[in-house]
Amino acid sequence: MSPPEEQRESVEQFARRSGEWLAANMPRLTSEPVHERRDDIWDRQRELQRMLWDGGFAGICVPRDYGGLGLPVEYQRAFTAESLPYELPFYLGTPTFSIILATLLDFGTHEQKLAHVPGILRGDTIWVQFLSEPSGGSDLAACLTRADRREDTWVLNGAKIWSSAAEACDFALCLARTNWDVPKHRGLSVFILDLRAPGVTIEPITQVNGNHTFCQEFFDDVVLPLDALLGEVDQGWTVTTALLTHEREGVGGSSPYVSGRNLLAPGSTVRTNPAAVLARSLGIADDPVARQLVGEQRMSDLVQRGLVERVSVGVRTGSLPPSAAALLKLYTAGASVRRTEIAATLAGEGGVVWSPGDVETQERADKYLIRQADSISGGTSEIQRNIISERVLGLPRELAADRDVPYREVRQSSRARTD
Amino acid sequence: MSPPEEQRESVEQFARRSGEWLAANMPRLTSEPVHERRDDIWDRQRELQRMLWDGGFAGICVPRDYGGLGLPVEYQRAFTAESLPYELPFYLGTPTFSIILATLLDFGTHEQKLAHVPGILRGDTIWVQFLSEPSGGSDLAACLTRADRREDTWVLNGAKIWSSAAEACDFALCLARTNWDVPKHRGLSVFILDLRAPGVTIEPITQVNGNHTFCQEFFDDVVLPLDALLGEVDQGWTVTTALLTHEREGVGGSSPYVSGRNLLAPGSTVRTNPAAVLARSLGIADDPVARQLVGEQRMSDLVQRGLVERVSVGVRTGSLPPSAAALLKLYTAGASVRRTEIAATLAGEGGVVWSPGDVETQERADKYLIRQADSISGGTSEIQRNIISERVLGLPRELAADRDVPYREVRQSSRARTD
Amino acid sequence: MTAVDFAPTDDQELFRATARSFLEREAPLATVRSWIDRPDGFDAGWWRQAAEIGFTSFLVSEEAGGGSLSGRGLDDLLIVAEEMGRLVSPGPLVPANVVAGAVSTSATRQQRERLLPGILSGDHVPGWCSGVEVEVVVDGDDHHFVLRGGASLVEAGAQAQEVLVTATGSAGLTQFLVPVDAPGVTVTPLVGIDLVRRFARLDFGDVRVDRSSVLGQVGRAGPALQHQRLVALVLQCSETTGAMSRVLEFTLDYLGDRYAAGRPLSSYQVLKHYLADMKLWLEASRGVTALAARAVHDQTDEAEELVRAAAAYVGEHGTELVQKAVQLHGGIGITWEHDLHLYLRRVSLNRNLGGTPAEHLERLAELSLQQLETS
C-alpha cells in the first residue's frame, strides 16, 4: 500500500520538507525537555500529536491503510534528526507508539487496526500495557488475573501493577489467564481494554520521590466483547513476547514508530553533557577527579548512540535476533544508574543537605533514591541478561520448576497464595 | 597437654621474649619480601623453619605431644606481630602449615600425627594438596583419580593439576575415588602420598609469565600402605571440606598455625602502600586521578585487615560459621585484582611498552596477565560466592544433576569422557 | 601492632539487647515515619529515655557523670550507632556524643557543670560545627572574642541550645561553646535527603563571647577538632553498618518468600551471588569500622588512615548494598510505602557527611605518600 519507490520523494527531500514544516509549526525547545510534573502534560501530548497529524507527519512508518505514511524507517530517522530542536509528544513515544502501536500492527485484525490505529496517530487515545502483577515480580507469565468466557463475552478479574501513568490513559493491552489446565505460558491471552469500562479501578502508587509514575489497577467483573481479544486465544504469550521486544526497542531508542528525541535513552540523541552542566554549576569543572566523571558521562551517551545503531542494523539485517533489543535495554538501565550516580557524586555533601527551595538539588536527591528504576521497570536487568544469554547467545534456559505443569498446581509467592 | 594456665607466661611476656629472640636470631627484611624466583627458595624455607624449631618457636598452637608449644592463638598473633620486620619461612605458611598441618591435626590418628607433624615443624618436610583434576574445574568432588584396594595396599591411578610447587615438596594429601557405586561426594578418600613413591610423575606448568608456580601430576599404579589413609574410607569429602576451610583461612590470613606476615593477604600486615611507591617512582604522585587509585589501594589493604579480624573473631565466638572463611578468600581475590589493575592503570602506556632490561615494568605486565590467578586458584570467586550464599546465609543449594546418582553414571566434561 | 580482641564483652551483649528492644519498642519505623513532619525530627521524651539507657554517656568520664561498659567508650557507643542504624532512628547521636566527649575531656569545671548534666539526661541537645568556617578576633582585652562567619552544615543546629564551634584566628584554632540565642547568631534550618536527621546553617555576625566560652586552650584546638571529626565519622560508619545489616536481613526474607517459575527467588544463582557480595560488604564494613574505633580510642598513628578507609569503604558499599536491595525488591523498593528508601536516605547522608569517599581516598593517598617520605 506504500507508494511505489520511484514515486516517493527521496529521504533528503523528505528531510528538508520536514525541517521546514517543523520550523513553521512546532514549538522550539527552550533548554531542557518539558517538565515531567506539569499538570497538563497529557493534554499537551494529545495536542502535539494532533499537530503532527494535521501536518501529515504522524505515523511515518505506519501503513497508509491505517492513517500512516507507509514509508521506510530511514524517513522516520530523518524526521527525528530534524526534530531534535523542537517539542514533540515525547511522552507518547513509549508505550503508546513504540510498544502498543507496534503490537497492534503485529497482531490486530484489519478491523482492530482500523478501529484503533488512526485514533493513536491523531492523538485521540493514549495507551498502556497491563502485564505485571502484585505477586509476580519479573515473571510476567506468572499471571493470576483471569478472563473467563461467559456467553458472548469475556469477564476479567484480578489486579495489575507498575503500569505507567494509567490514570491518564484511554486504553490498555491486558494479559490474562484464559486456561488454568495447561502450563504457565500456554494459557494466556491479551485483551484490548477500555479503561472507562465498569469494574476498572485505577490507583496511583506514590513513589519515593513523591511522583505517581506508576499505577495499580483492579478488575472486578469487567465485561469485554469477544473482539477485545488481540491475537489467538491462549496464545497471549506470543503477543507478550513481541510486545516486550518492542518495549526494549522503545527504551533503547530503536523503535521505527517514535518521532523526536528519546527521553528514555537520552544519550542517543542529546548532545549536551548533563554532567558538564552540573560540574560547571557546582564550580568544580576544573577538578580532575570530577572531570573523569564528566568524561564518563559523555562516553556513556556516545556509546549508547553507537549501540542503538548497531542493534537496529543487526536486527534488520539478521546478524542479530530481535531479542537483541535486550542489549539496548540492559545498556540503557546501566547508563541510567551511572548518570544518577555521577550526578550524586559530583554534588557530594551539598547533594544530601541543602537550602529550602533548592529544587534542583532536591530533584537530584529524589532521583538518586530511584536510581534503580530503569533497571527494574519494563523487565529487570537480570531478566535482560537471561534473555541475552538464552536467546541471543543460545545458552541453556534457566531451570523452571513450573515447566510442563498445569498452572493451577504451581507454587506462588507466599503473599499471593490463596490457600 | 598444654601447661595449666597459671604456669604459662603471659601473652605480653611471650611477646617480649619472642621479640628479643627474633632480633637476635632471624635475618631482618631489607625492603621487599624475598624474591619468589630465587633458585634456593625452598632450601631457604627449610632452613628458616629449622631456626624457629631450634629457638623453640615452631608450632606455637600445635599440641606439645607433636612437638609444638600448645599455646592459645593469642600467643601466635603476638609472635607474628613481633616478627613483621624479619624474614620467616613465608612460603611454608600456605599450604604446609595453614592447610596441611591443620588437616593432619583434625583427622590424623595419633600415629600419623607423631609420624608427620614434628617433621613439618622442624622444616624437614614440605607438603602440598592434590585436589583439582584436568577434567574437573571447580568441582573438586568430580574426582576421577582412583584408589583401588589390592590386598593390603591401595593402588593409585589418575592425574591431578594446579598443585602449588609440587616439584619442591616431599608429601601430598591426595583426594581419590574409592567407591564408584555411590553418589559423587560419598565415594572419596584422602591419602598421605610420599612424592618419591614409584609411579608418581610431576610436571611443571608454564604460566603466562614464564613462572612454574603450578604442577601437574600423574599416578601410574602407585602403591600406598593402608595407613596412608587419612580419616575414614569413603569419607574423604569431610576431610576435603575441612581442608578447604583451612585453605580459606590461610589465604585470608586467619590461620592459627602461620608465623610471620601473610604473602597471600599482604594488606592485612604490610604498612607500605605499593601504589604510593609506584606513583612516586612514575612521577605522578601529584596527579589527583592517580591519587584516587593510591588512596583506594590503602583503603583496600586496611579493610582487609579489618575483615580478617572480624571473620576470625566471628568464627571463634560462633557468630559466623567456619565457612565464613570464604568471605576472606573472596575479598582477597578481589583485592588482588584491584591491586594489579591499579598498578597497570598507574603505569599507563609506559606499562605496555618498555626499554629492554626494565625488569620492574616487565614483571608488572606479567602480573597483569595473571590478574585473575587469585580469583581462580584454591577455589574460584564464584565458588566462594556459592559457599557464602549457601553455607553462611543459608540460601538454597545449586541444582546438582549428579546428586543421588552413582558416580559412574554422571556426565563429565567432554575432554574427560572416556566413551 | 598488638593483637586486639574484637569479641564483645558480656556487658556489651546485654547492652545491645537493651538498646535494640528499647528502639524497637519506642521508635519502630512507623513511629519514625510519624516524626518526619516534626520540626525536630524526633520526640524529646524519647531522647531523654535513650539518654537514660546511656546513649549519651559513653564518651564521658565516670567522674563527670558518664562511664563506659568495657573501658572503651567508643566501642560501646558503636553499639548504639549500629542499633540506631538498624531502625534509621532519628536523634542527635553524633553532636550529643561528640560535644559530650569534648566537654568531658577539655572543659573547665564550670563548663562541665553547666553543660554535661543536660546532655547526659537528654534534656539538652548540643550542636557541633564540623568545619572551620568561622573567624575569631580578640576584642580589645584578651578576655573577649568576636566570631564572624558561617557554619554551613550543623547537625541539630536548630534544635540546640548551645553549639561547639571551631574558629580560626591569629593564635590558631580555638573552640567556643556559644549559645544559639547569643546576639548575632542566625540559624537557618536546612533540608536533607534524610527525613529525620536535622541540619542547619549557623551564621555568626560579630558574635561577642568571653573567655568562659573557650573550650580547651586558645589556639590549640587542632588535635581536639581532629579527634571529634574522627569520632563523628566512625559513628556514621557504624550507623551505616547497622542499616546494611537490617536491610540484608529483610532482603533475605523477602527473596525466600517470593517465587518465580515455581522456585523461590533466593534459589537463583545470580541473586545468591548478589547476596554473597552484600554479606561481604557488610562484614568488611563492620571489621574496618571496629578497627578504626579502636585506633581512635587509642589515638594510634594509624587512626586517621583507618577512619578514612572505613568512611570511604562503608560510604561506598553502604549505599551500594541498599541500592542492590532495591534492585532485588523490584518495583516495590521504590515506593514511598516500603521502608527501603528510609535506609537509602540514611546511608546516603552518612556517605557524604564530613567528607565524600573521593575526599577520603585523596587524604589516604596523601598520608601514604607522606609515610614514604618519612620512612
Place this chain on the structure above:
Amino acid sequence: MTAVDFAPTDDQELFRATARSFLEREAPLATVRSWIDRPDGFDAGWWRQAAEIGFTSFLVSEEAGGGSLSGRGLDDLLIVAEEMGRLVSPGPLVPANVVAGAVSTSATRQQRERLLPGILSGDHVPGWCSGVEVEVVVDGDDHHFVLRGGASLVEAGAQAQEVLVTATGSAGLTQFLVPVDAPGVTVTPLVGIDLVRRFARLDFGDVRVDRSSVLGQVGRAGPALQHQRLVALVLQCSETTGAMSRVLEFTLDYLGDRYAAGRPLSSYQVLKHYLADMKLWLEASRGVTALAARAVHDQTDEAEELVRAAAAYVGEHGTELVQKAVQLHGGIGITWEHDLHLYLRRVSLNRNLGGTPAEHLERLAELSLQQLETS
C-alpha cells in the same frame, strides 16, 4: 545528524570472508607464536600477500594506486583491523595505513611516487611517530631543517625504512618523512606486552633534512596529525573488537563443553550473566567504533569526541572481557599453552597506546565543557 546505514555492503562482506580465510590459512595462531622470536614479529612475504589483498590500500586514493570498496576507505579498513584482531595478527597495520593515508592526502608527486608503491605492495614498512617530541629549527636558509629530540614510542620503528615524524618549531607543527638511516637517527628497539607488535624509540640527534622531506605545509600539520591520531585510535578499537569477538566465541564453546555437577558450565546463571555482559560490551564496542570511523571519515565536529569515547570504552571493556574469559576458563587460562594471553596482550596494548582511558575521559570532559561555553 543524518541517518547513516551501518549495514555492510556485499563487497565488504566478500572482502571480510577473503581476509578471514587468508589470515586463518597464512597466519593461524600457531604461526603467530612461531613469529614471536623473529626480530620483526612477522614474515615479510606474508605482509606482501596481505598488502596484495588490500590491507594497505584503503586510505589511498584511486589515482594514487589505492582505492576503497565502499567509498568509505576507513570503514573498509576497519574490517581488516577486526579480522586481524580475531587472530592477534602481527604486522604494521597502523603505521602502514596512517602513513599511506597521509602521503596520499598531502604528499608531493615525487614523495608519492617514492613511497606509495612500496607501502601498497607491502615491500616498504613505514614508521609513524604519534607524539610531538621532536623540535625543528630552520637551518640557515629556509630549505634545510634540523630535527632534535626523541620519539619515545614508534610502532615498527626498527622495521621501517622511513618514518613520518611531527616536529614543533617557531612556525608551528610540521611533518617530515625521514629515512631511518639518515645521519643522526638512532633506533632503539623496545619490549612490549604484545609479543608480535614491535616498537622502537627513535632519537633525532641534529638530523639535517631538506624541504623535500616536508609532508604537507611547513607549520600547518596540526589538523593532519590530529586526523592521523584519530585514524590510529579507531583502528586499535576495531582490532580490539575483533579480539573480543573471537574470545567470546571460544569461551562460549568451552563452557558448553565443560560439566560441573553433571550440568554444562554454560547452564549456571552467574556464568550466563557474565557472558551476557560480555556480549553487551562487544556490541557496544562495535557500535561506537563504527560511529567513530564514520565521523573521522566525514571529519564531522563530533569526530574526536566519538573516537575518544570509543577508545575509552573499548579500551576498558576489551581488557575486561578478556580477563573475564580468563576467569571463565579457570587455571588453563593463565597458562602459556592457552591462547588467551595472546589476546589479553593485544587488547591491553591497544587500551593504553595513544592515550589511556583516563586520558580520553579527561579530553571528553574538556570538549563537553568547551561546548557549554560556545553554545
